[in-house]
Amino acid sequence: MAQSSSPVSGVAERYAQSLFELARDEGSIDATESELLQYQQLVDENADFRRLVESPAFTSDNQLRAISAVVAETRPSGLVGNFLKVVAANRRLFAFPSIVRGFRAMAAEHRGEVDAEVVSAHPLSDDQRRELRDALGRYTSKTVTMRESVDPAILGGLVVRIGSRQIDTSLRTKLSSLKLALKEVG
Structure with missing residues (x-):
């Protein structure tokens, strides 16, 4: 720890x-x-x-x-x-x-498990949940337990937190990055 x-x-x-x-x-x-x-x-x-x-x-x-x-x-x-x-x-x-x-x-x-906090813009379907759990399992080489929440403010995509790691593929973050890039150019 x-x-x-x-x-x-x-x-x-x-x-x-x-x-x-x-x-x-x-x-x-x-x-x-x-x-x-x-x-x-x-x-x-x-x-x-x-x-x-x-x-x-x-x-x-x-x-x-x-x-x-x-x-x-x-x-x-x-x-x-x-x-x-x-x-x-x-x-x-x-x-x-x-x-x-x-x-x-x-x-x-000890059991080889890891918790993942998943935030999505819309509730995940069973297929999406299974596919995400499998992908996270391959990424971590552990059994993944997901805690899901819905936040429409992210607009689309996912925000996944595993321990201290965060993977943010949300549309809100991508739009913010694009906005920042456009401000730097102009």
């Missing part, structure tokens, strides 16, 4: 890496990822739980008691349950969403 200057990212990366290594050693990467996503969904959907995770007003003892109660109720695997308790005891719950993102990225890399 790339080093980041954000302290949250550094903390999250270390926790995600540790959890990933434990899950890999246990052979439970997919199960651990699934459980983490369930807890992330709880954070996203429950305002009280989100407040517990995000607010610095709660002591580590408060957070640990609350997480222990949630773990007792939801009964995750021992690895995920203990991990959540350690994160709470160390007052690192604020980094939980970043930990989940980091873990998911490591799990995807």
Whole structure:
């Protein structure tokens, strides 16, 4: 993973890496990822739980008691349950969403997958989606998972982001480049 200057990212990366290594050693990467996503969904959907995770007003003892109660109720695997308790005891719950993102990225890399964010002017047909996924798979030599969105402002073409790489074949960008070239000539 790339080093980041954000302290949250550094903390999250270390926790995600540790959890990933434990899950890999246990052979439970997919199960651990699934459980983490369930807890992330709880954070996203429950305002009280989100407040517990995000607010610095709660002591580590408060957070640990609350997480222990949630773990007792939801009964995750021992690895995920203990991990959540350690994160709470160390007052690192604020980094939980970043930990989940980091873990998911490591799990995807481990499986030989890559995420691609695809923006198109119009929704893609099944054939276009399949053809694009295949082309991106050949380009990256990995299995591609696409997240699609529609932005009519790009007029046509695609904008594809894979990690830090961006491929912009949108008509809007081509027109902007042409406009800039015409200004330089005139």
